[in-house]
Amino acid sequence: MAASRVLSNAARLGSCIGSRHRFIRNLHIRGISSCVDPSHGLTDEQKEFQKVAFDFAANEMAPHMAEWDQKEIFPVDTMRRAAQLGFGGIYVQPDVGGSGLSRLDTSVIFEALSTGCVSTTAYISIHNMCAWMIDTFGNAEQRERFCPDLCLMEKFASYCLTEPGSGSDAASLATSAVLKGDHYVLNGSKAFISGGGDTDVYVVMCRTGGKGPKGISCVVVEKGTPGLSFGKKERKMGWNSQPTRAVIFEDCAVPVANLLGLEGQGFNIAMRGLNGGRINIASCSLGAAHASVQLARDHLLVRKQFGETLSNNQFLQFKLAEMATQLVASRLLVREAAAALQDDRADAAALCAMAKLFATDQCFDICNQALQMHGGYGYLKDYAVQQFVRDIRVHQILEGTNEVMRMIVSRNLLSEI
Template sequence: MAAAATLSRLVRLRLYSISRNNGLLFNRVQRRGIAACIDPSVGLSDEQREFQKVAFDFAANEMAPHMAHWDQNEIFPVETMRKAAQLGFGGTCVHPDVGGSGLSRLDASVVFEALSTGCASTTAYMSIHNMCAWMIDTFGNNEQRGKYCPDLCSMEKFASYCLTEPGSGSDAASLLTSAKLQGDLYVLNGSKAFISGGGDTDVYVVMCRTGGKGPKGISCLVVEKGTPGLSFGKKEKKVGWNSQPTRAVIFEDCKVPVANRLGIEGQGFNIAMKGLNGGRINIASCSVGAAQACIQLTRDHMHVRKQFGEPLSNSQFLQFKLAEMATRLVASRLMVRQAALALQEDRPDAVPLCSMAKLFATDECFTICNQALQMHGGYGYLKDYAVQQFVRDIRVHQILEGTNEVMRMIIARSLLAEF
């Protein structure tokens, strides 16, 4: 009932109608119609189609016109994200009693896929922010939920996920950032690397070592910006994802109240991994959205670009390439949505399915976007054309939220454990 009420609120808050035609990608697409075989609304309920429409309209009207500007000028679009939060996209899977939308994992996947057609980089940060809000909502006590979740769901405040360190990436359980208990405070020392939003965000969900070696010695603390001893490295210069800042997060005798610990001591690694299961679905969804946009841009380009006296759309070779791209897209979407359902239902196959979805969708959708660039020819390499930015922005999806090599390890372990 709560989720249904939220969906009705989303519909009432539909501020961005397709009638505001300004020639943008999805305005053009919806006038011409999306080919039925790649229609992202297939299989969805009426309510899901409604908030998918809201997300597509927002992507077209509020994100796509600014995507290149945010990228080239490295702008963190705070106000745009707060507008998205007004539609319920700041806390998609957070419970409504603390300001969330109470949506399912599948619902959230649909939202992030649609938003990513307007700007994959910004949407990817929003998915990380949502993951942090979900972790606090799920593992925090009532006081913690009431303190942090409302501001995160409205995006009045922004969150960052802090797991990776300079010396521990794929081997996350070897992290060294320490938290020593002194009275009612933890004293943090160490650093985190490649933190999305680092320095510009307000809340840091930090995995740190409170016990011995290995995953059972890890706890999870919420650290607020402005806490003495918390500082940040330089803003990293990246190939893509330029609409979100990335910095090291540094702790030097940083004192954090015990009251800021999520769960019990030693539960942090489990919290981190449960957060990543949803994060993998969301980042895969962002890749699917980028691939959808690139296929539609390529289709349009093939109709207007001529070579050897004929439009590219008459070339059987390019027709076959477009067909392969569409097939990869639909297969990726189906796999992501299946994994989202498994995670929502807490099925025993959820973890390997989330890993499969992340592995398959991020690999295949990068191939789609890269092929789209190739089919644009020299134009695809110009920053005036969106395909090159989609290529740059989703390349990192094969690395973050667990590299695709780690995804293979998780899947293989699940298979071999059956014996």
């Protein structure tokens, strides 16, 4: 039923199933086949909405990817068209407007969309995570109030955990929320917030109790609330199609009715959201790597040096083979972790950390090697490969740095001794 919702939305839109544009640099993502085919192992339904996502990426995102990056455009209209396909609340329940798909389905969709624009897809993944948190931990009134607009992307959401003084050590966050009557009064600031200032709903982790994770709660803050303000727009190496700002709370009064779950449950909510977020961001890395393998292959087939095409150079043949192997290995691990999270397995958190660690490292290496294969051309902004390199570098840092992912995996292993 959930898959048919996405497919029926796609059929109704129509524009995404017609003739396909090629990538700016003659990239045709779905043309790549054989050993790196991303549809291997998927059900017929999954292949269909994967096709919808690939087509949307090729038609609606790829032709504008460079412009969004260079002009730092937040493509609201494009994202709302994606929401019409069911991509605004992919794993939100259908009763509040979501598509109700699985974590594996979600990974497949984000991988496909990222071939068109990593930065935009990464924001869509964060938005989906916020919508899921409200859907999962909110009460009936909160779900009905927030989720339908979020699923349609009539409103956009941001996730507010990181602070200037607490990044990897999220449990030490200092933003306070003091209960006064029927409001919490928030003071503090959040750093590196995707969508900050341009979005409508902020899912905020704040301290309602003592030190440590048990003193943290989660509240939803709506744009326009007195005391809510934003820092300057950050200038970034990549992810330029989504704005990043500090989110600042100065005696910001938020109704108690906006508390998600119970007081003291915020850290658990944050970590559960991040498990899925790690799968999402790893999936975005897969899309960039898949596109970069194609770009590299196409370049090797046409670029001549020393009287023959680069595709005849055995060193480059072997490098391409290694890139393809890294891509497929990463995809298999990400999809295994997605299935584990969907099934609520005991090892799900560790597998999500493994997938995020492995896929973001390996996929960055793939994109970087693809740039190297392009030689000097790869360093030009006329060529898409450099943007993939810039856009996915941050994936090794956010949603928990890859150093923290190593800590999570090692703790899981050592706790069983």
